[in-house]
Amino acid sequence: MNANLETEILELARNAREASRATANLSFTQKQDWCFAAIDKLEASRTAILKANREDIDDAQKHGVAAPLLKRLELSDARWRDMIHGLRDIAAFPDPIGQVTGIRVRPNGLRVGQMRIPLGVIGIIYESRPNVTVDAAALCLKAGNAAILRGGSEAIRANRALAEALRTAAREVGIPEAAITLIPMTDRAAIDVLLKADSYIDLIIPRGGPELIRKVSQDSRIPVIKHDAGVCHLFLDASADLAMARKLVHNSKIRQMAYCNGLETLLVHRDAARRLLPQVLEDLREESVEIRGCTTTCEIFVHAKPATEADWAAEYLDRILAVRVVDSLDTAIAHIERYGSNHTDNIVTENYASAQTWIRRVNSSTVGVNCATGFSDGFQLGLGAEIGVSTSKLHAYGPMGLEGLTTLKFVLYGEGQIRE
């Protein structure tokens, strides 16, 4: 470990912690002003930011980086627009901080409630996509936190330019610049220093591939909220309506193949398999989806290939679907407990008891009846922009919006109460 690197990063983290005392007390208007100032600064520096982004991409190309990664690296027009829209949405969103809920009067007259407060300093460790710099900083700040941002070294020029615009906007509206701290060192050892800075950072959110997430969760001394994988299921119950089944399977698989809330395994009740599968799977075949089925599926649908054990746990993010016929709702639930990833698992049914049992017993982070899997998303659920999707149960479970970046303290309003 380079001692200088460590000292410099800890100094940055300490400054962010100091800034978080100020961000905790920002008013709605101050945060809104920052969002609008940030939009102005970003638009004013657009040419310079895109030039930096172009240099990152050229560099990555020279180093033989693969095409999908290059695409993620690019600040396209669409991404730029989304980034600016995101800031506008966050500006308008109600302030989560300071809300008091659940006030009750205790027998001694003491009024007890809970007030929403920021977590403090959030560390975001991410890869490639430079737009995360803006999205993450804005969400953290809106929730009253300081943000420490550590993007991928391949995006460092664009990240620096973006962060500079955000910090200039902060300075202009009287927010300490350290509230938005970009770690400028591309050395991977920088991550190790951050993960041990538990006196300055309250929460680490890794956003990136499985390797990054594994590394961060294993090495961090700071709590980590992670998003592992999206092995999402639909279960077609015995009573499922054919038209609804076709519509929901097609939409869940086809809409956005590369998103974590896409369908990966279809489960079908034995009593409905022959009625539903031929048309449901033919729809997918027309979309060039490869079907990997259990023995019964392969009997019913001749174009299916035999699935292996690995298929039940696969997050394809691609034109492949695993299909299994199960004996009962219980077997479907057991399959999900064994192979699922606590992401999104929905039932298609006309039966009241099946729907209730599913909602009660499947403990994935999003559980639905008669809807596509694509709804596990901050905007779709009404949370606003999301900082990630948590598949571990502590603190936040499922799509994580502004509230996930806050906590609740107890507030006591007394008139001289003492404990007897």
Place this chain on the structure above:
Amino acid sequence: MNANLETEILELARNAREASRATANLSFTQKQDWCFAAIDKLEASRTAILKANREDIDDAQKHGVAAPLLKRLELSDARWRDMIHGLRDIAAFPDPIGQVTGIRVRPNGLRVGQMRIPLGVIGIIYESRPNVTVDAAALCLKAGNAAILRGGSEAIRANRALAEALRTAAREVGIPEAAITLIPMTDRAAIDVLLKADSYIDLIIPRGGPELIRKVSQDSRIPVIKHDAGVCHLFLDASADLAMARKLVHNSKIRQMAYCNGLETLLVHRDAARRLLPQVLEDLREESVEIRGCTTTCEIFVHAKPATEADWAAEYLDRILAVRVVDSLDTAIAHIERYGSNHTDNIVTENYASAQTWIRRVNSSTVGVNCATGFSDGFQLGLGAEIGVSTSKLHAYGPMGLEGLTTLKFVLYGEGQIRE
């Protein structure tokens, strides 16, 4: 590391994980039946349990264990009664699991809410007090979780006897015994195995001294909710009423010296110091409390000794109080930010703006106006029995009741909605 030990403990943890699938679906009545059966079994085995406890104590005495620890080890009549009452309270408490809150209708008609579900498997690592075995197991089970209990080796005989009664009760009412798993190995390496069993355990709660808590937080690969220290403050504002100040300071310091919610540092506004301190501190001197004050305090109250820097951060749990005169409410808040422990910090004031500023800006886990510090306690806040007091902000902050042992999943009720 002993490979056998590791294999055996992981097997126990795997069984607890398996049992947690059953405990997640227990009804209110089944959990209530278990509580009553546990009371019966404990009462029926009382003689044997107390004999085991006596052997633990004799053994500890032989090894020269100090008197306070011996006292914590003892299952006195009062502790036994509290243990049984605790089970009765938990039996009657509403079931937290399955409650759905916040249902809202999205523009597409999808109804979205959140349902409370168990965390899964909770590991409790504790010392000395054998009654924790019963309290912790009952709280975990009531919240639908399986419990893995790892008590101190000095209490192993009593813990075994207590756990046996709880498991027999489980068997009788049809709950898998592994839902209450006591780690019978007294080897300290057992803790290391547990802390790495992140595929089987969802949350670790250490209950014990600072050394245990430090070890657990540093070594755990599983999320830890910890209770660090209780450096609690009262701030007497310029407008504080003398009678109320005397009553609240006396009660906060004297009621239970050894509890984490006792008063450790008194802050006083400069404008009120001469009016309030003489009588407030004289009350404490009559209770043999040693006063360690800042320069101004020592001028005002001749019996005060000069405080050192270390006093501002001290959790005395004893007849000592640090006292500091501050220039303003802002200075009081800055003092708490620097030296406090995020436990309980209250203001005594007659002024509306001071009260509002305090509640808004002090981000300790419990923040109060005009009440004693002793109210940060599960029962006092209306949460029921508490599993601990969290002084870190993630997931649970402050006294942690049944809800802290649960999480929320999203539930979606649709009629065929797809994402456009």
